[in-house]
Amino acid sequence: MSKKLLMLLPSGAEEMEFVICVDVLRRCGVSVTIAGLGGKQITCSRDVVITADTTLNEASKGEFDAIALPGGLGGSKAMAESTQLGEVLKSFETNGKIIAAICAAPTVLLAHSIALGKSLTSYPSFKDNLSDKYRYIDDKRVVIDGNLITSRGPGTAFDFALKLAEILVGLDKVKQVSSGMLYSLN
Template sequence: MSKKLLMLLPHGAEEMEFVIGVDVLRRCGVTVTIAGLGDTKIKCSRDVIIHADTTLDDASKTDYDAIVLPGGLGGSKAMSESSQLGDILKTFESNGKLIAAICAAPMVLLAHSIALGKSITSYPSFKDQLSGKYKYIDDKIVVVDGNLVTSRGPGTAFDFALKLGEILVGADKVKQVASGMLYNMNIHN
């Protein structure tokens, strides 16, 4: 049975982090549901319009193995202000499910008091804000601490997505997917 992942899509999301994440995880065989925050027609940070599969309201009625928060300043601000998302993240955390955030999105975790005290990384400009509540790691592009996975930015999106794939479906499948994309994991590990 395929693993199920909920990928958030708020207005102002970072397109590369979002699209690379969805694409790589679907190639890995993960069932990815794209949930728009507020509506289904979302304008991303570089004015790319993406149509979500559903809204967060509707998606929240289904059970998932993982949730992913893409970065982007506007998107992270919108996710930080969503009490509904905060409740969903708290449920994921209390159930030990996989929570992942990239770039500015670890600020969403802080806003909702998720995974406090765990090792984390983010886009470098958020280090000072996150360091007080988390063990900040700035020498790795993807940081895994239990059920929490974080990464640094658009340039680390493939590594982030492949790490999520590895956790959800295993290293063998991820190596196959990476090879098919001509992604050299030896250079990046």
């Protein structure tokens, strides 16, 4: 049975982080459900419009093994302000499910008091916002602490997606997929 991931898509999301994560995970055989925050037609940070599979309201009724939050200033602000997403994240945390956030999205975790005290990373400009409540790591592209996976930005999106896939489906599948993409695993 394939692993299931809920991928958030808020208005203002960083397209590269979102698309790379969804694409890599689907190539690895993960069943990805794209949940739009506030609707299904979402305009991202660079004016790319993406159609979500469903809304967060509908998707929150399903069962998932992991949740992933793309970065982007506008998208992270929208996710931080969503009480419904906060409830979903608290449920994932309580049940020990995987929570993944890249770029500005770790600020969403802070806004909803998720994974407090754990090690994480983010886009460098958010370090000061996060270092009071988390053990901030700024010399790694991807940081894993238990069920929390974080990464730094668009340039680390492949590393982020492949590490998330490795946790969900295993290293053998990730090696096969990364080889096919001509991506060298570090």
